[in-house]
Amino acid sequence: MSGGLSSASFPKNAHAALANPPLLKAIAHIEETLVSGRRRAVDALPEFEALRDAGRDIKAHTLAHLDLYLEAFEKKVVEAGGFVHWAADAAEASRIVLDICQAAGARRVTKGKSMITEEVGLNAFLEANGITPVETDLGEYIIQLRGETPSHIIAPAVHVNKEQVAADFRRVHTKLDPLRNLEEPTSLLAEARGVLRERFLTADVGITGANFLVAETGSTVIVTNEGNGDLTQILPKTHIVLASIEKVVPTLEDVATIMRLLARSATGQEMSVYTTLSTGPRRAGDPDGPEAFHVVLLDNGRSAMLGTEFEDMLRCIRCGACINHCPVYRSVGGHAYGSVYPGPMGSVLTPSLQGLEKAAHLANASTLCGRCESVCPMRIPLPKMLRHWREKEFERHLTPKKARFGLAAWRFLAARPRLYGAVTRMAAWSLARLAGKDGALKQLPLASGWTRWRDLPAPEGGTFRTEWAKRGRK
Amino acid sequence: MTTPKPQVGLFVTCLVDFFRPTVGFSAVKLLEDAGCEVSVPAAQTCCGQPAYNSGDRAGARALAEQVIALFETFDHVVVPSGSCAGMIKVHYPDLFSGEPGWRLRAERLAAKTHELTSFLVDVLGVAPLPVSWEGTATYHDSCSGLRELGVKAQPRRLLSAVDGLAIKEMRDPEACCGFGGTFCVKYDEISNAIVDRKTADIKSTGVDLLLSGDLGCLLNMAGKLKREGSRVEVRHVAEVLAGMATGPAIGEKTK
Amino acid sequence: MMSSRDAILGRIRRSLGTSEKDAPRLAAVRHRLAETPVNVVPARGQLPDAERVELFIRKAGEVFATVARLGSRDDIPAAVSEYLRDRNLPQAIRRGADARLANLPWEREAQLAVTVGPSAGQDLAGLSHADAGVAETGTVVLTSGADNPTTLNFLPDHHIVVVDTSTVTGDYETVWAGLRRRFGAGTMPRTVNLVTGPSRSADIEETLLLGAHGPRSLHILVVG
Ligand code: SF4
Numbered sequence A: 001m002s003g004g005l006s007s008a009s010f011p012k013n014a015h016a017a018l019a020n021p022p023l024l025k026a027i028a029h030i031e032e033t034l035v036s037g038r039r040r041a042v043d044a045l046p047e048f049e050a051l052r053d054a055g056r057d058i059k060a061h062t063l064a065h066l067d068l069y070l071e072a073f074e075k076k077v078v079e080a081g082g083f084v085h086w087a088a089d090a091a092e093a094s095r096i097v098l099d100i101c102q103a104a105g106a107r108r109v110t111k112g113k114s115m116i117t118e119e120v121g122l123n124a125f126l127e128a129n130g131i132t133p134v135e136t137d138l139g140e141y142i143i144q145l146r147g148e149t150p151s152h153i154i155a156p157a158v159h160v161n162k163e164q165v166a167a168d169f170r171r172v173h174t175k176l177d178p179l180r181n182l183e184e185p186t187s188l189l190a191e192a193r194g195v196l197r198e199r200f201l202t203a204d205v206g207i208t209g210a211n212f213l214v215a216e217t218g219s220t221v222i223v224t225n226e227g228n229g230d231l232t233q234i235l236p237k238t239h240i241v242l243a244s245i246e247k248v249v250p251t252l253e254d255v256a257t258i259m260r261l262l263a264r265s266a267t268g269q270e271m272s273v274y275t276t277l278s279t280g281p282r283r284a285g286d287p288d289g290p291e292a293f294h295v296v297l298l299d300n301g302r303s304a305m306l307g308t309e310f311e312d313m314l315r316c317i318r319c320g321a322c323i324n325h326c327p328v329y330r331s332v333g334g335h336a337y338g339s340v341y342p343g344p345m346g347s348v349l350t351p352s353l354q355g356l357e358k359a360a361h362l363a364n365a366s367t368l369c370g371r372c373e374s375v376c377p378m379r380i381p382l383p384k385m386l387r388h389w390r391e392k393e394f395e396r397h398l399t400p401k402k403a404r405f406g407l408a409a410w411r412f413l414a415a416r417p418r419l420y421g422a423v424t425r426m427a428a429w430s431l432a433r434l435a436g437k438d439g440a441l442k443q444l445p446l447a448s449g450w451t452r453w454r455d456l457p458a459p460e461g462g463t464f465r466t467e468w469a470k471r472g473r474k
Numbered sequence B: 001m002t003t004p005k006p007q008v009g010l011f012v013t014c015l016v017d018f019f020r021p022t023v024g025f026s027a028v029k030l031l032e033d034a035g036c037e038v039s040v041p042a043a044q045t046c047c048g049q050p051a052y053n054s055g056d057r058a059g060a061r062a063l064a065e066q067v068i069a070l071f072e073t074f075d076h077v078v079v080p081s082g083s084c085a086g087m088i089k090v091h092y093p094d095l096f097s098g099e100p101g102w103r104l105r106a107e108r109l110a111a112k113t114h115e116l117t118s119f120l121v122d123v124l125g126v127a128p129l130p131v132s133w134e135g136t137a138t139y140h141d142s143c144s145g146l147r148e149l150g151v152k153a154q155p156r157r158l159l160s161a162v163d164g165l166a167i168k169e170m171r172d173p174e175a176c177c178g179f180g181g182t183f184c185v186k187y188d189e190i191s192n193a194i195v196d197r198k199t200a201d202i203k204s205t206g207v208d209l210l211l212s213g214d215l216g217c218l219l220n221m222a223g224k225l226k227r228e229g230s231r232v233e234v235r236h237v238a239e240v241l242a243g244m245a246t247g248p249a250i251g252e253k254t255k
Numbered sequence C: 001m002m003s004s005r006d007a008i009l010g011r012i013r014r015s016l017g018t019s020e021k022d023a024p025r026l027a028a029v030r031h032r033l034a035e036t037p038v039n040v041v042p043a044r045g046q047l048p049d050a051e052r053v054e055l056f057i058r059k060a061g062e063v064f065a066t067v068a069r070l071g072s073r074d075d076i077p078a079a080v081s082e083y084l085r086d087r088n089l090p091q092a093i094r095r096g097a098d099a100r101l102a103n104l105p106w107e108r109e110a111q112l113a114v115t116v117g118p119s120a121g122q123d124l125a126g127l128s129h130a131d132a133g134v135a136e137t138g139t140v141v142l143t144s145g146a147d148n149p150t151t152l153n154f155l156p157d158h159h160i161v162v163v164d165t166s167t168v169t170g171d172y173e174t175v176w177a178g179l180r181r182r183f184g185a186g187t188m189p190r191t192v193n194l195v196t197g198p199s200r201s202a203d204i205e206e207t208l209l210l211g212a213h214g215p216r217s218l219h220i221l222v223v224g
Helices: A007-018 A021-031 A034-043 A048-064 A066-079 A090-103 A115-120 A122-128 A138-146 A162-172 A185-202 A228-234 A252-266 A311-315 A343-354 A356-364 A371-375 A382-395 A401-414 A417-438 A445-451 A464-470 B014-019 B021-033 B049-053 B057-071 B082-095 B100-111 B116-124 B143-149 B153-159 B188-205 B215-227 B237-241 C004-016 C023-035 C049-062 C073-086 C172-183
Strands: A083-087 A108-111 A132-135 A205-208 A212-214 A219-224 A238-244 A274-278 A292-298 B007-010 B037-039 B076-079 B113-115 B132-140 B163-167 B209-212 B233-236 C066-070 C092-095 C113-116 C125-129 C132-134 C139-143 C158-164 C191-195 C217-223
Touching: A007 A021, A007 A356, A007 B188, A021 A034, A034 A252, A048 A066, A048 A252, A048 A311, A048 C023, A066 A083, A066 A212, A066 A292, A066 C004, A066 C023, A083 A090, A083 C004, A090 A115, A090 A122, A090 A205, A090 A238, A090 A292, A108 A185, A108 A228, A115 A122, A115 A238, A115 A292, A122 A132, A132 A138, A138 A162, A138 A185, A162 A185, A185 A228, A205 A228, A212 A252, A219 A228, A219 A252, A228 A238, A228 A274, A252 C172, A311 A343, A343 A356, A343 A371, A343 A382, A356 A382, A371 A382, A371 B143, A382 B049, A401 A417, A401 B049, A401 B057, A417 A464, A417 B014, A464 B014, A464 B021, B007 B021, B014 B021, B014 B215, B021 B037, B021 B116, B021 B233, B021 B237, B049 B057, B049 B082, B057 B082, B057 B100, B076 B082, B076 B116, B082 B100, B082 B113, B082 B143, B100 B113, B113 B116, B116 B153, B116 B237, B132 B153, B132 B188, B132 B237, B153 B163, B153 B237, B188 B215, B209 B215, B209 B237, B215 B233, B233 B237, C049 C066, C049 C132, C049 C139, C049 C217, C066 C073, C073 C092, C073 C125, C073 C158, C073 C217, C132 C172, C139 C158, C139 C172
Parallel strands: A083 A292, A108 A132, A108 A205, A205 A238, A238 A292, B007 B037, B007 B076, B076 B113, B132 B163, B132 B209, B209 B233, C066 C217, C092 C113, C092 C125, C125 C158, C158 C217
Antiparallel strands: A212 A219, A219 A274, A274 C191, C132 C139, C139 C191
């Protein structure tokens, strides 16, 4: 299964995913790795819940002063010798990055893992303009070779198995000895490391995202495990950081607080291997580091979310915990969502990025079980926001006719207790009769969505309220 | 001097009313044995949750008004369902933002509304009834009850007093069962995948009985278990606690 | 035409219902940036000196770093040589010009070829001096500068880092305070690396593998 799926066809995408056993096996793995890892890390830190409160408060404070912190950040970057560019939307961001690359005479750029570059579709745009982007995060690299999009914001290639990776390497790495054994993940990693090492050393520009932008110092912060982000940003002559505006935080202390939440929530590590703060270009006398440092600040709809019921979503630190714990994601994987951002956080973000018409399924395809919110380090009320999208759909008459009719009928009935009593009494009695001694129905035409997969337990017979009245009770 | 008995309004829920009156009678028994005076307002229908979760705020609101008017005179409102109790307790006040009069009424009702097991344990602090049930059981934490109301220890505490009953936990009792109200028919294939994992977890415990506090989840899991040919019995926790787990279990053949 | 900068900032202010001249907001921001208040700091690292160093070593071990304790700085050359020997690596090390590494009795290890400067990717082993260790998570803190190339932290297969026990802190906040003292408030060196264990990836079937793009192993020499 590849990317390029659309949110509008979510049920169809989900159907395909459910018929893809290797995919399901790969996703099932998340339980033992990311989910239990998070549990262990959280249990080992008594202050975790207090940190969640603090993290939420930091972001809430920052968002309420977002314009001012962005200005402060910009000033600091410029003081350190860097450049700040502002991009209102995806097209402008891509354009700015291209301009910088062209001015640097770049042919080949390396990229650290960045969901924002996925959001703006940067790779395709650079390629169309004669510049070769090379993804360097192992997962992203695999995805790029396969011509896919990431299926998870933290583990982009979680849906790919090692046999598929081996086949991809043999197809693309032309210098690879056909006899070389690529059965084990270790040999695959060694192969990728070798190929990418050369790319790092020869790239003209390095592009990374940022986990934080620090207003106090003008630093951009990336958090990685592989070290690819660092090689991307220190080796080429030019370093471009593409980050969305809500990544700014006030101070280093605020970075520390959220850092303590990020890795634990994402992978169950207490700290990711590399947390790197970059401030401006290399200094006089520095033996290495980029000569030019650019930060591109992307809005792309975020400023319009402020002050709305979706403002809380801007606290998101892209840890992926909500995704890992989502029963729907765990059933169908990331690509089915047809969006850069899958799972609960994606179902909240995607309608604002793609338009509610296209993404209407996403907010509905949730049981609202609330596990996402219960693990979100930034305490984002995801179910509440999914419900807000449902309300907007309903207001704008995007809810399917059949569902609207059903709701109206139910509302009509439920507002008329006596009629309701009569109808439910009749229906319960009929269903109980229909089931007879079986106690359950194997199929029921009007409830085929139910009986296709499970029996429908039959009503006992009389409704509670009739039985209650029969006993002369009030 | 004897203190007057607490006046409890039982909001029986549309699912219990329709599918399983036994749960309602079990709740009444538990409450009466705990010294409450129980009433069941006859005009009750639905708490409005289906409308609320489908984005139909106005529809939900209309039903909320009906529930508030019917139940606001009681000392307590008790609901044998975490999700309907959660609707009243957590979401009703939200429905009336910007209308101080109604909002106040909604908040007052919210404050005295309780899920059944948490009412018995947290509010009344009663000693469990001397009942017995021979066998092993596992308990599914329904999502709304667990995450909106913090129902987790209360049913287990009450069950621990049931004679002959041993609780064996699932690997992940807090995982959603895939019911999700209208979700289970709108996205039936996904719902099925979720309940499939749930029943696998249930079956791997090897217990005789599955319990939970929400009939929606129970119908879903029972229906799946039956379809899979499993012999695990499924019941609402109130039935066992009240000693009324004698008739056929949910979805079970009648004798 | 309005610049995107002004458009974005304008939109933010409109959404927030405020203006750039809103004095209380300005004051709140100025205050926070100047005072840099500390949020929640885990109790875990708040220990007496010796225990803090113990915690640092234990935490570093948990993330697959290896650690050797040295009594004095003068033991560093021998420890480097021993590490290379144990791993069957050539006796060659590349380091920065940092005086803390330069003024060591390298001559005692006659076999050891010590070169100085940034890495171009050919070195098997690199040696750096950390500015601090963080006990909370077994993290080493490295800052870039004329004598401390960042490439040495990432390109060699083996990264050996010297940490002085007197610089082992309980938490990150203490490290930030140190940076402010050294470089001035609001000012940072080009690169600050917080390194917690050797490079790793779990991108292939979520199997944890060490040595993705950065060093395969991280060896910490704890001095003092
Ligand atoms: S919504 Fe919360 S849990 Fe999900 S990615 Fe964002 S911060 Fe993490």
